[in-house]
Amino acid sequence: xxxxxxxxxxxxxxxxxxxxxxxxxxxxxxxxxxxxxxxxxxxxxxxxxxxxxxxxxxxxxxxxxxxxxxxxxxxxxxxxxxxxxxxxxxxxxxxxxxxxxxxxxxxxxxxxxxxxxxxxxxxxxxxxxxxxxxxxxxxxxxxxxxxxxxxxxxxxxxxxxxxxxxxxxxxxxxxxxxxxxxxxxxxxxxxxxxxxxxxxxxxxxxxxxxxxxxxxxxxxxxxxxxxxxxxxxxxxxxxxxxxxxxxxxxxxxxxxxxxxxxxxxxxxxxxxxxxxxxxxxxxxxxxxxxxxxxxxxxxxxxxxxxxxxxxxxxxxxxxxxxxxxxxxxxxxxxxxxxxxxxxxxxxxxxxxxxxxxxxxxxxxxxxxxxxxxxxxxxxxxxxxxxxxxxxxxxxxxxxxxxxxxxxxxx
Ligand SMILES: *Cc1c(COP(=O)(O)O)cnc(C)c1O
Numbered sequence: 001x002x003x004x005x006x007x008x009x010x011x012x013x014x015x016x017x018x019x020x021x022x023x024x025x026x027x028x029x030x031x032x033x034x035x036x037x038x039x040x041x042x043x044x045x046x047x048x049x050x051x052x053x054x055x056x057x058x059x060x061x062x063x064x065x066x067x068x069x070x071x072x073x074x075x076x077x078x079x080x081x082x083x084x085x086x087x088x089x090x091x092x093x094x095x096x097x098x099x100x101x102x103x104x105x106x107x108x109x110x111x112x113x114x115x116x117x118x119x120x121x122x123x124x125x126x127x128x129x130x131x132x133x134x135x136x137x138x139x140x141x142x143x144x145x146x147x148x149x150x151x152x153x154x155x156x157x158x159x160x161x162x163x164x165x166x167x168x169x170x171x172x173x174x175x176x177x178x179x180x181x182x183x184x185x186x187x188x189x190x191x192x193x194x195x196x197x198x199x200x201x202x203x204x205x206x207x208x209x210x211x212x213x214x215x216x217x218x219x220x221x222x223x224x225x226x227x228x229x230x231x232x233x234x235x236x237x238x239x240x241x242x243x244x245x246x247x248x249x250x251x252x253x254x255x256x257x258x259x260x261x262x263x264x265x266x267x268x269x270x271x272x273x274x275x276x277x278x279x280x281x282x283x284x285x286x287x288x289x290x291x292x293x294x295x296x297x298x299x300x301x302x303x304x305x306x307x308x309x310x311x312x313x314x315x316x317x318x319x320x321x322x323x324x325x326x327x328x329x330x331x332x333x334x335x336x337x338x339x340x341x342x343x344x345x346x347x348x349x350x351x352x353x354x355x356x357x358x359x360x361x362x363x364x365x366x367x368x369x370x371x372x373x374x375x376x377x378x379x380x381x382x383x384x385x386x387x388x389x390x391x392x393x394x395x396x397x398x399x400x401x402x403x404x405x406x407x408x409x410x
Contacts, residue, residue, distance in 0.1 A: 043088020045153045046081045046204075048160030055168055056096035065174050068212040070354065071182070075169040075208040079161055082190075083151045085200040092161050094168055097207065103192040107199040113189025114244035115144035118353045119309075120180040121166045121208075121410065123173045124400035129166050129410035132398045134159045136309045137185070144241040145187050149198040158185070158204075163410045165206055177399055178213035182354070214355035219382035221361035221374055222350075224266040224278060225257035226333065228366070232267040232277060233304045239276075240303050247280070254279060264350075266363060269304050273333040276304050281350030281358060282311040285331055286324075286386050288344040294324040296386070297331045310351040313406065314390050333365055340370050347384035348372045357391045359383040 056076040063073045074097050081092040107113045119137040122130045138155035146152055162183060166173070173181040185206045189199030230253050233239020238246060250267075257265040264279040275283050276299055285297045296318050301307050318326045339345040348360040359382060363370040375381035383391070397404040 045157050046089040046092050048157050050091045051094055051164055052091055053094045055094055065176055065179055068210055070211050071209055073209050075172040077168050079165045079206040081204050083202040094165055105192050105194050107189035107191045111196060112245035113148055113150060113199050115148060115187050115242055117141045117185040119183045120353055121173050122180045122398045123175045129170055129173055130400050131408045131410060133309050133406045134408055141185055144243050147241045150187055150189055150202050162206055166410045169208055172210050174210050180211055182209050182211045219359055221359040221382045222263040223362040224264050224360060225260060225262040226266045226268055226363055226365040227253045231269055235303050240306060262364060274330050275299060278350035281352040282308040284349050286347040287339045295327055296324060297327045300328040308351060310353060314351055317393055347386050349387045356394050357387050359387045
């Protein structure tokens with residue numbers, strides 16, 4: 001376990017370096033030395049085998065599928081485990097969902113010591129619960145946590161804890177395709193002093209909500225406003241970590257976009273207006289490039305992009321299909337504008353756990369409207385053929401209709 005956890009930490013560092021984050025070799029080795037010198041004791045992680053369960057015996061009434069509003073209904077129970085610098089992790093508990101009590105000086109409330117995850121549990125035709133690539137989420141939470149100097153943990157142990165919570169709240173997973181139980185692991189700093197420094201206390205908790213499909217009546221393609229006066233992320237920043245501090249500042253540009261009649265904003269970066277993310281989704285462009293090749297493009301993991309599980313899965317599927325070029329590369333607004341003008345833009349979509357894919361129909365940019373094609377064969381269609389196919393394939397894997405190693409039985 002110790003070796004494995006050190007290896008995977010080293011792996012993460014190597015990967016980050018490989019994608020071109022400017023980090024001098026000396027500081028890289030210094031960091032590795034520090035990681036290697038960390039002694040792992042029993043309290044360096046919590047253990048799923050030590051969960052204490054005092055589940056809710058006052059069960060709530062289930063909400064009918066049609067009445068579910070994303071993120072508003074919570075299940076009967078939650079998982080919680082606390083950490084202190086001097087004694088390490090405590091034992092995880094599964095207990096009734098409820099309010100948490102924090103000291104007003106808690107570091108999460110002042111300096112945003114907060115990171116989180118978003119994943120889902122699905123029910124298959126046989127009524128069994130399934131998770132989708134949960135190891136990706138728990139590893140990402142650990143990376144976010146380490147970025148904030150919040151405590152590390154064994155990611156396999158967290159995955160097992162989440163499975164136990166899912167088993168406890170199994171009745172909350174809706175069984176209809178498209179419906180699922182959204183899982184929100186959260187890690188906060190709870191140190192009780194006002195001072196900008198590492199938190200000496202932390203709390204990890206996991207809550208769950210039953211959710212319906214993002215698009216209840218089929219796809220609804222979105223219209224985006226390209227944000228040119230603000231940026232979401234910058235080189236060396238934290239845009240590649242799922243930390244709370246990244247999200248509140250993104251609401252204002254989003255509201256401005258909505259005020260001007262768009263659904264969402266499109267985040268750009270740099271003087272050449274590189275596309276980075278669609279609201280809080282990763283971004284994909286399907287086009288015929290200037291060389292005449294059909295190409296699926298998504299921005300690279302260069303520190304400006306949140307490394308989405310859906311993004312990675314779509315890249316994996318598309319590469320496996322091997323029917324067109326698949327690229328992780330920079331793509332600018334001028335390339336989009338030119339492709340659109342020359343009739344080479346085929347489809348665009350955002351990706352994320354909540355929606356899987358979100359087709360894009362329009363971008364407002366520099367006072368112009370860029371019309372993005374949906375389905376050339378069907379003027380009423382709200383999604384292009386590739387967007388649909390990726391969505392269908394991912395859903396089939398998530399609901400266990402296609403046997404696939406990404407879908408993990410709970
Ligand atoms: C969570 C998130 C995504 C999508 O990641 P998934 O793992 O696919 O859900 C994309 N962009 C941002 C900014 C995010 O926070």
